[in-house]
Amino acid sequence: MRTTIERRDLGPRDVLIEISYAGICHSDIHTVRGEWGAVPYPLTVGHEIVGHVTEVGADVTRHAVGDRVGVGCMVNSCRECANCRAGQEQYCLQGNVGTYASVDRDGTVTQGGYSTHVVVDEDFVLRVPHAIPHEAVAPLLCAGITTYSPLAHWKAGPGTKVAVVGMGGLGHMAVKIAVAMGAEVTVLSQTLGKKDDGLRFGAEDYQATSDPATFEALANTFDLIINTVSASIDVGAYLGLLRLDGTMVNVGAPPEPLPVRVFSLFNNRRSFAGSSIGGIAETQRMLEFCAEHGIAPEVEVVDADAVNDAYERVLSSDVRYRFVIDIDSLR
Ligand code: NAP
Numbered sequence: 095m096r097t098t099i100e101r102r103d104l105g106p107r108d109v110l111i112e113i114s115y116a117g118i119c120h121s122d123i124h125t126v127r128g129e130w131g132a133v134p135y136p137l138t139v140g141h142e143i144v145g146h147v148t149e150v151g152a153d154v155t156r157h158a159v160g161d162r163v164g165v166g167c168m169v170n171s172c173r174e175c176a177n178c179r180a181g182q183e184q185y186c187l188q189g190n191v192g193t194y195a196s197v198d199r200d201g202t203v204t205q206g207g208y209s210t211h212v213v214v215d216e217d218f219v220l221r222v223p224h225a226i227p228h229e230a231v232a233p234l235l236c237a238g239i240t241t242y243s244p245l246a247h248w249k250a251g252p253g254t255k256v257a258v259v260g261m262g263g264l265g266h267m268a269v270k271i272a273v274a275m276g277a278e279v280t281v282l283s284q285t286l287g288k289k290d291d292g293l294r295f296g297a298e299d300y301q302a303t304s305d306p307a308t309f310e311a312l313a314n315t316f317d318l319i320i321n322t323v324s325a326s327i328d329v330g331a332y333l334g335l336l337r338l339d340g341t342m343v344n345v346g347a348p349p350e351p352l353p354v355r356v357f358s359l360f361n362n363r364r365s366f367a368g369s370s371i372g373g374i375a376e377t378q379r380m381l382e383f384c385a386e387h388g389i390a391p392e393v394e395v396v397d398a399d400a401v402n403d404a405y406e407r408v409l410s411s412d413v414r415y416r417f418v419i420d421i422d423s424l425r
């Protein structure tokens with residue numbers, strides 16, 4: 095449904111962005127379907143945003159009119175807590191201000207990127223390197239940073255074996271980024287249907303999780319598993335794939351708890367962890383990293399009228415590999 099939303103007047107540190115493309119993240123779908131809790135309707139979602147600056151507040155120094163910029167999952171944080179001071183604004187102890195469905199500092203509910211314009215504090219606006227094709231930038235602002243951050247934190251690189259579970263929006267970026275970091279990557283997908291793509295993205299191996307033999311063949315293999323699945327999985331079966339001191343990082347966000355038997359952790363001194371997006375400075379580094387390594391998301395551009403159909407295709411794992419809304423179709 096189309097509607098009119100109000101953006102706040104530009105404050106001295108605000109940037110007005112004319113949006114070109116907005117990515118469709120599975121988190122948008124969890125949110126609008128009420129899977130994560132009550133929805134503050136009316137709500138516009140979207141937290142993968144790219145566009146151009148069309149106006150800046152009087153005190154803005156980091157961005158200028160005409161710049162190509164991006165906005166991800168958060169638009170503000172307290173800036174004073176220990177986590178914010180450490181550059182980990184996503185873990186702000188006061189709670190970061192999400193790009194949508196959060197209470198903004200003026201008391202209104204934030205509204206996301208499936209819209210023509212957005213007003214954002216300059217510190218939460220990213221510079222976009224020239225090398226990244228315009229329609230492919232937006233998914234980096236969530237899918238890109240959400241996979242880059244744990245891969246960097248748990249030191250994926252030469253000599254490490256990384257498994258990526260689920261090859262959708264986040265998963266395909268996890269594969270490309272881990273490969274660019276120098277890791278040896280295996281994709282664990284429900285079927286072998288996307289194997290050719292996985293190998294094209296640089297994975298060395300691609301196995302079907304529907305086949306029990308996969309779990310036997312790959313037991314005690316990986317240093318790091320990045321789980322991007324949007325639904326519950328049998329965590330214990332995947333923990334069995336970790337070698338000594340291996341870590342399984344959960345970035346997928348199913349609404350239900352994921353049960354873990356501690357005995358699956360005792361073997362090989364395994365860790366089960368979580369990770370949420372990434373800090374602003376780290377997001378900037380991720381953009382530079384992708385530009386430098388020639389990595390970009392695979393996108394299918396759709397008009398605003400096709401968003402409901404795109405949601406259905408994401409829900410049936412029929413996304414190759416991120417839908418991006420052409421915001422011109424809203425104008
Ligand atoms: P997506 O494009 O739908 O990808 C999820 C993939 O998981 C699917 O492509 C599919 O891969 C696999 N999958 C789906 N249902 C499954 C099931 N029942 N059993 C096993 N595998 C299944 O979604 P996304 O946009 O990448 O987001 C993935 C998850 O990450 C969502 O829960 C989202 O909310 C969350 N997320 C978290 C953060 C964070 O900060 N932690 C940020 C963004 C998104 P195959 O077809 O290859 O099996």
Ligand code: ZN
Nearest residue numbers: 119121236237
């Ligand atoms: Zn997202």
Ligand code: ZN
Nearest residue numbers: 172175178186
């Ligand atoms: Zn804070």
